[in-house]
Amino acid sequence: MTAINEHGEDLHKEIDNIIQKLKSDLDEIDSKNLALLKKQEDKITSIISEITKVIAKLKMLMNSDDVRLISAYKFRNAEFRRLPPKLTVSLPSFIPQNINKKQLGSLSVITRSDPYSPPKIAEQFSQLYDNEWTDAFSDKYSMTEEVVITKLLQITEESYKYCKDFSSKRYTDIVADLTLSKRAEPNDLLKSLQEMGALVYESFYRELGLGHEWKKSVEPFIKECVRICWLMVDRDNPIYMKSSEKRGSEFDTDLYRYYTRSGQKVDYIVWPALFLHENGPLLCKGVAQPMAGK
Structure with missing residues (x-):
């Protein structure tokens, strides 16, 4: 009986270690994805802000009779080529395996069902x-x-x-x-x-x-x-x-x-x-x- 209990404890420890490793990997993936999304958001926000300023300037010029201001205005269109490339973030999905001492499961990064696939x-x-x-x-x-x-x-x-x-x-x-x-x-x-x-x-x-x-x-x-x-x-x-x-x-x-x-x-x-x-x-x-x- 003692041998069986000890064997059970060993299995539980191994399971706990594997689960903790999977959780750690998942946290790392989430952290990287959040960093990428934040960086992309900052880029888009910056571009939108600049475009808004340009449009406000153009509207002011349209209502202005000052030819000097109009002739001195320099277009900035070349700066706004396009928005940053569309960012696709893949989410992790847990794929369970048959339980044994060596393998309890693994993380595999897959793309969830996409209505725009x-x-x-x-x-x-x-x-x-x-x-x-x-x-x-x-x-x-x-x-x-x-x-x-x-x-x-x-x-x-x-x-x-x-x-x-x-x-x-x-x-x-x-x-x-x-x-x-x-x-x-x-x-x-x-x-x-x-x-x-x-x-x-x-x-x-x-x-x-x-x-x-x-x-x-x-x-x-x-x-x-x-x-x-x-x-x-x-x-x-x-x-x-x-x-x-x-x-x-x-x-x-x-x-x-x-x-x-x-x-x-x-x-x-x-x-x-x-x-x-x-x-x-x-x-x-x-x-x-x-x-x-x-």
């Missing part, structure tokens, strides 16, 4: 085609079916390109333009900066060259398209959109679904295919119309 974004993109695209297509006025499809595909391509360009270039010019044109207060600007997707949409929508009636009828599609495209590009490795195929090329059923008929040769693309990244694995199929009788 590439598969989730691809799912939203497919739903955009099933819902908002279908609604926009039904309001085609006197245009032919192919013309409407071409226009909607063009909006999709331009949304993606605009978001991609916006994420990689100076965006303070657009922020300042929107703020000054609407006479927005700095606090309103800060709120907009926290929702960059909405800001990109507003800027894109103002520049979109469509007829008034058509533009208003497809506004829900445009808004959702820009929102999803922003999620595609606002990441370290942007999701890749493939929206063109040479007319008459072989219809690849691995990449596209048939639109209203089947065939062996591509006539035109209806909806783009998405890939995890350029030359990467397929996330979701596109839709294409094959040539009639081919």
Whole structure:
């Protein structure tokens, strides 16, 4: 009995040591993550503060009649290239193992379920085609079916390109333009900066060259398209959109679904295919119309 009790005590000590080690490792991970988040927060706060000062200065100049002040003003746009890269913090998850003297468990750092993961974004993109695209297509006025499809595909391509360009270039010019044109207060600007997707949409929508009636009828599609495209590009490795195929090329059923008929040769693309990244694995199929009788 004594031997069994001593053996039990040894096992409990070993378990306690392992648990303490796991807790210590977890505390270290938390400390590092908090430091990274604080550093990122400080950078963003500093940039927002500087942008607010610049906008306040521009608003003052707009209301000033002093030509000397206006001519002497030096733009600082070059200083505000973009926000710091998006920070992704992985959280630890405990993975239990079969209990024995040598191994009671381990810590493995994994990423929790992300609603904005590439598969989730691809799912939203497919739903955009099933819902908002279908609604926009039904309001085609006197245009032919192919013309409407071409226009909607063009909006999709331009949304993606605009978001991609916006994420990689100076965006303070657009922020300042929107703020000054609407006479927005700095606090309103800060709120907009926290929702960059909405800001990109507003800027894109103002520049979109469509007829008034058509533009208003497809506004829900445009808004959702820009929102999803922003999620595609606002990441370290942007999701890749493939929206063109040479007319008459072989219809690849691995990449596209048939639109209203089947065939062996591509006539035109209806909806783009998405890939995890350029030359990467397929996330979701596109839709294409094959040539009639081919």
